[in-house]
Amino acid sequence: MKMILSLASIISLLAIIIPVAHGGKVLVFPHDGSHWVNMKVLVEELHSRGHTVTVIRAADSWYISETSPHYNTVTVDIAGGASEDFYRLFVSEVIKIKRSQGSAWARFALDMELKEKFSELHKKVCEMVVYMLENKELIKSFQDTKYDAVLTDPANGGGVILAHYLRLPLVFNARWTVHGEAHFAIAPSPLSYVPLPPSELTDQMTFLERVKNILFYTMRMHLYKQVAGPHYSALSNRYIGPDVDYFSLFQAADLWLMRVDFVFEFPRPTMPNVVYMGGFQCKPAKPLPQHLEEFVQSSGEHGVIIMSLGTLIGELPQDLADEIAAAFAKLPQKVIWRYKGKKPGTLGNNTLLVDWMPQNDLLGHPKIKLFVAHGGTNGVQEALYHGVPILGLPLVFDQRDNLLRIEARGAGKIIDIFTMNEDIFFQGIQEVLTEPSYRTNIQRLSRLHRDQPMKPLDNALFWIEFVMRHKDQSPL
Amino acid sequence: MKMILSLASIISLLAIIIPVAHGGKVLVFPHDGSHWVNMKVLVEELHSRGHTVTVIRAADSWYISETSPHYNTVTVDIAGGASEDFYRLFVSEVIKIKRSQGSAWARFALDMELKEKFSELHKKVCEMVVYMLENKELIKSFQDTKYDAVLTDPANGGGVILAHYLRLPLVFNARWTVHGEAHFAIAPSPLSYVPLPPSELTDQMTFLERVKNILFYTMRMHLYKQVAGPHYSALSNRYIGPDVDYFSLFQAADLWLMRVDFVFEFPRPTMPNVVYMGGFQCKPAKPLPQHLEEFVQSSGEHGVIIMSLGTLIGELPQDLADEIAAAFAKLPQKVIWRYKGKKPGTLGNNTLLVDWMPQNDLLGHPKIKLFVAHGGTNGVQEALYHGVPILGLPLVFDQRDNLLRIEARGAGKIIDIFTMNEDIFFQGIQEVLTEPSYRTNIQRLSRLHRDQPMKPLDNALFWIEFVMRHKDQSPL
Structure with a gap:
């Protein structure tokens, strides 16, 4: 059985479903x-x-x-x-x-x-x-x-x-x-x-x-x-x-x-x-720009880690940046790190430094395994929406509070950025990557978050x- | 421009819009x-x-x-x-x-x-x-x-x-x-x-x-x-x-x-x-049974008053029922009164006694001008949904509290049934019928109540x- 609907009748049908703007x-x-x-x-x-x-x-x-x-x-x-x-x-x-x-x-x-x-x-x-x-x-x-x-x-x-x-x-x-x-x-x-x-x-x-x-x-x-x-x-x-x-x-x-x-x-x-x-503010991921998609795909089965400490952190003290880069270099995963400072001497071949990244589109990409984040509300909410576990490095304001809410539900882990070194950071990454409960928990939160009537x-x-x-x- | 949609595709479209039962x-x-x-x-x-x-x-x-x-x-x-x-x-x-x-x-x-x-x-x-x-x-x-x-x-x-x-x-x-x-x-x-x-x-x-x-x-x-x-x-x-x-x-x-x-x-x-x-529990009114519709229409421009004191009130003391019936008899409106007691001697020709009435369908009828009610939650909510002002005669439990919420917004009036007489009741009806703010207010509440996303x-x-x-x- 076929029904013929004119465009006009479809639009008027949609007008019933979608609340009409009234200027x-x-x-x-x-x-x-x-x-x-x-x-x-x-x-x-x-x-x-x-x-x-x-x-x-x-x-x-x-x-x-x-x-x-x-x-x-x-x-x-x-x-x-x-x-x-x-x-x-x-x-x-x-x-x-x-x-x-x-x-x-x-x-x-x-x-x-x-x-x-x-x-x-x-x-x-x-x-x-x-x-x-x-x-x-x-x-x-x-x-x-x-x-x-x-x-x-x-x-x-x-x-x-x-x-x-x-x-x-x-x-x-x-x-x-x-x-x-x-x-x-x-x-x-x-x-x-x-x-x-x-x-x-x-x-x-x-x-x-x-x-x-x-x-x-x-x-x-x-x-x-x-x-x-x-x-x-x-x-x-x-x-x-x-x-x-x-x-x-x-x-x-x-x-x-x-x-x-x-x-x-x-x-x-x-x-x-x-x-x-x-x-x-969350929305489904859009396709990545070609060079990023290629980089992400090159990670194979190991997948990709992304790191961003928000807009307020352009750069970090050089020794801290070196410790972070060194830990990343030891991983089989690929890493995309939003970082504007001087290129760390310890930077591995697996790590891509970028000035800016399409964070939402990356978080929604199936290859992304972990989000290393400072805990700003937007980033945490996006990770939750896409179901990506978080390794949190809180700095100021409410960032630790945001991350605590993720940690309390077993969906991420907090590390103290002020006292951490290469080893602590590496162990932290390993733990969130290999212990399956982090992923299970953030994906459960994601399902709950998305299951709303509107x-x-x-x-x-x-x-x-x-x-x-x-x-x-x-x-x- | 025409678009052709098969019934199957319309159903699958509806399945996205309407949450699916999952047994x-x-x-x-x-x-x-x-x-x-x-x-x-x-x-x-x-x-x-x-x-x-x-x-x-x-x-x-x-x-x-x-x-x-x-x-x-x-x-x-x-x-x-x-x-x-x-x-x-x-x-x-x-x-x-x-x-x-x-x-x-x-x-x-x-x-x-x-x-x-x-x-x-x-x-x-x-x-x-x-x-x-x-x-x-x-x-x-x-x-x-x-x-x-x-x-x-x-x-x-x-x-x-x-x-x-x-x-x-x-x-x-x-x-x-x-x-x-x-x-x-x-x-x-x-x-x-x-x-x-x-x-x-x-x-x-x-x-x-x-x-x-x-x-x-x-x-x-x-x-x-x-x-x-x-x-x-x-x-x-x-x-x-x-x-x-x-x-x-x-x-x-x-x-x-x-x-x-x-x-x-x-x-x-x-x-x-x-x-x-x-x-x-509220829903649009359905058409009335023919005999009720005829009675309602016979009220002309004066319209109809309905009265119900709920399921727990089969009958009232005879003298009280007489006072109520006498007040109704003086009105130009028609009255439908849900009452199981002995027919009051003072009952006017304009008043129809019924054992049961389709309350929701009556409240949604454009001829209904006033609801005389005891203030049970369901009845009050239905009056609010249909925008009919209330004259409240609370008896027990939370009935006065319910009616107080209507009265506080100028959408109805409470009378003490225990001390009222024919005159007080008549004055009460007149006030709610003739002072336009009661109707304006309950219709405002009705609009607010109905304006929900779901x-x-x-x-x-x-x-x-x-x-x-x-x-x-x-x-x-």
């Missing part, structure tokens, strides 16, 4: 830096569904380009305060101090400098907001455009103030806020079993670890009051209302899209207006559009 | 009585997706029939302890005592009797479980069948013990547990803004109301320890392990399908393994099947 308008206040990589995924998807997106950026923006086929920009003629160079320098200082088991004073001084830098960043964001709110013409154009929602990353508070000033619904694309991990700002977080990154704790804590968790929480709240709170509170008082507390505005966001997946995250309380989209990105878009559709109709 | 096996331990009405919806849907369902029932089951095209039964030759007659009698006693403003002693005695009855019910459920666990042949047949999951209503604890004994994943179809509203057993529940039904409080509480809420919570925990805890703990100790606490087994359920929708419920913390399926029933089934698919693969 809304979204104002985006991103958090510059690597956070933009995530926000861009949502911006492009909004655009592809027929919405008009306006992105606010600083004139010296670190990541956000001024022209794009996917969004318009409003460029604020103020330097944004974040600089990739600072973070690069910071990470390399951390490595130096930790490897030399540097003095407590050196570490304290570095922490103070970081705090100063964060404070400066929030101050600059506030200057951007003031610049806009004082620019009558710009605000009028925002008002005339009749946006349906403000989408922001609450790692800074600029979007919160702007949304309340314009009386627009507020959608968060969140993982971190200025108060710590985003859940801590909205859901009950019993510190007895909810570890606060970067405490480097799991959900199974001894009494002393719980004490540590409480101290971390207290420090974080203190840090907020020192580096961010006063800047934003001053803005709330000035532009929203004399007694309006910034934190309340912030908590009143309509929708929290969390870059979290409970296959990866430890169980914890949540709230009904939190939507989980962990792994929303793709995380589609779910996120549904709820953004839900807020846009019902913007005058609380409660959510 | 699993589910063991169901329901809670007898009106709870079965909800469970049956899941059972029938499981069956329609190709799963084999076995339902455990008592020989004298109140609601669960022994033969069905949708499920097999295991009949336990023990009386189940619940009886519709008792609840009918109880409700009519409550009405009598409350209307006569009966002595505190009379109300206390009635409460004690209810407590006794609940304790008896749990004891009988435990006897059913013991009967099964001691029946080697039956247990062996359960084990040989290799079920994929146990589905139970945690209003009793039988299914919890059985699932742990058989080492099977445990799925809850939950709204109430023996500890109160189901969230209270699993999620943090700050008593400052989370009201515990039947406290008759909202999420906005004065200091004294918060005190009341704490007292209710304490009472509930006390009640649990008196009427249910010891029975189930004895079973856990005997069959699962000598020191195994029943409450921990209970909290360890893999999946909580909550018959809750946050369009209706006040915001509160939740947990990641809670899936909301509030309104899963139908609640499909979502529930997806997650039941998720547990079945990954049963050997914790964590969820």
Whole structure:
């Protein structure tokens, strides 16, 4: 039996299945830096569904380009305060101090400098907001455009103030806020079993670890009051209302899209207006460029190891790079190592140094056996999506916390990069490669992660559009 | 341009879109009585997706029939302890005592009797479980069948013990547990803004109301320890392990399908393994039987009011029924009243008394202007789904709490049935009929409720099947 369907009827059938774009308008206040990589995924998807997106950026923006086929920009003629160079320098200082088991004073001084830098960043964001709110013409154009929602990353508070000033619904694309991990700002977080990154704790804590968790929480709240709170509170008082507390505005966001997946995250309380989209940026692998495919295929049955320590690590101390290269050289596998530093003297023939690699496409390649990674959220989520076990070399921020979640489920192993040598690194690689449970476990996590009624990105878009559709109709 | 698609290719396309049934096996331990009405919806849907369902029932089951095209039964030759007659009698006693403003002693005695009855019910459920666990042949047949999951209503604890004994994943179809509203057993529940039904409080509480809420919570925990805890703990100790606490087994359920929708419920913390399926039983209205359709159409522009006080109210005290009928008689609307008692002397020509009515089909009919209801969860959810404002006459249990949630959003009004007379009832009807905000508000709630990425029933089934698919693969 044959049926004849015209293209038109197929399109109308698809229109029933796929939610129809309705040409809304979204104002985006991103958090510059690597956070933009995530926000861009949502911006492009909004655009592809027929919405008009306006992105606010600083004139010296670190990541956000001024022209794009996917969004318009409003460029604020103020330097944004974040600089990739600072973070690069910071990470390399951390490595130096930790490897030399540097003095407590050196570490304290570095922490103070970081705090100063964060404070400066929030101050600059506030200057951007003031610049806009004082620019009558710009605000009028925002008002005339009749946006349906403000989408922001609450790692800074600029979007919160702007949304309340314009009386627009507020959608968060969140993982971190200025108060710590985003859940801590909205859901009950019993510190007895909810570890606060970067405490480097799991959900199974001894009494002393719980004490540590409480101290971390207290420090974080203190840090907020020192580096961010006063800047934003001053803005709330000035532009929203004399007694309006910034934190309340912030908590009143309509929708929290969390870059979290409970296959990866430890169980914890949540709230009904939190939507989980962990792994929303993951996609099936595309074919590799020919030279890479050839290199990968040349590995034969041994397969390939890939290594990347993220964008902030251009290079490593020479002796450390040598130890790593020497360990790789002893392996029968091929290795692709994203590394911008001087070529290590110990580099083996099996190791390819690259400036950049198509990480997602490599992770999805059946020949890839192991991912040596620093533990950034995106990389860990991609490895989980593709089911590739991880050997983790955490450096700073939440990287060890991310990797702990993988290690706790037997899907990877952490090595201390600051004290490791060629032997320790080699043993680590061997263990994850030869003990089958690592692969079995990460592939189990991968199956669980992928088994969702909707793709995380589609779910996120549904709820953004839900807020846009019902913007005058609380409660959510 | 034309495209030719064979039927086979269309079916294989649909197979990608619609999750495929995989012929699993589910063991169901329901809670007898009106709870079965909800469970049956899941059972029938499981069956329609190709799963084999076995339902455990008592020989004298109140609601669960022994033969069905949708499920097999295991009949336990023990009386189940619940009886519709008792609840009918109880409700009519409550009405009598409350209307006569009966002595505190009379109300206390009635409460004690209810407590006794609940304790008896749990004891009988435990006897059913013991009967099964001691029946080697039956247990062996359960084990040989290799079920994929146990589905139970945690209003009793039988299914919890059985699932742990058989080492099977445990799925809850939950709204109430023996500890109160189901969230209270699993999620943090700050008593400052989370009201515990039947406290008759909202999420906005004065200091004294918060005190009341704490007292209710304490009472509930006390009640649990008196009427249910010891029975189930004895079973856990005997069959699962000598020191195994029943409450921990209970909290360890893999999946909580909550018959809750946050369009209706006040915001509160939740947990990641809670899936909301509030309104899963609602469906579009079917055409009415001809005689009803004619009656409804005869109402002209005035429209129709329907009234039902649920299955437990067969009849009302004669004088109360007379007041209600007299108020209806004064209206230009037509009225359909589900009432089994003696025909009131004051009954008007505009009022049709019926033994039973197709409530969902009536609520979905455009001529229906108002639903006079006692506030049972199902009825309230159906009114919300169809967008019909409610005049609430709560009687017992959580009915006032349900109606409070409607009233708090301006979508209905509560009248105290125990003190009302013809005038008060008439005024109430007039107010909800003539003040347009009631209809606007319930229709807004209806739009919000229906705007979900998946139908609640499909979502529930997806997650039941998720547990079945990954049963050997914790964590969820």
